[in-house]
């Protein structure tokens with residue numbers, strides 16, 4: 254019985270090149286809606302530390318996507334916003350020290366979830382006296398909220414209609430100002 258050692262089978266049609274498994278996104282290219290990533294730093298275990306701006310381009314924020322480190326001010330008692338240089342210094346220092354591995358980046362919330370995130374944040378601002386809503390109060394939450402400034406303004410308008418005891422809107426020629434209403438009895 255002859256072994257057909259050299260028999261040739263039809264050449265198989267080349268299978269399409271397998272797509273390489275996408276590397277899990279840990280923040281290398283992440284650009285969530287509503288913020289601008291200005292710089293990225295890497296920790297020793299490749300977690301990303303972001304320097305970003307949100308509503309106001311001169312206010313820099315630092316956020317680690319490994320641990321939950323966030324900074325919006327240079328020192329706790331120093332109330333000026335972070336300059337890019339200060340933010341870069343903090344991010345770099347943190348990246349050199351942080352041992353956290355990359356955590357999963359937050360998924361973009363759907364509309365009801367985003368709306369509730371915003372409303373919960375605004376309700377949380379009622380602890381203080383009645384005050385003007387400032388976008389900077391949301392800076393640290395923008396990585397989770399992942400919405401544009403316009404979306405936030407629209408939603409605040411809706412909230413002012415539906416929850417007037419929490420938020421009031423005042424429209425002038427310069428735009429809409431929102432006032433956080435203080436808690437009853439305070």
Ligand SMILES: [Zn+2]
Nearest residue numbers: 317319320351
């Ligand atoms: Zn960290």
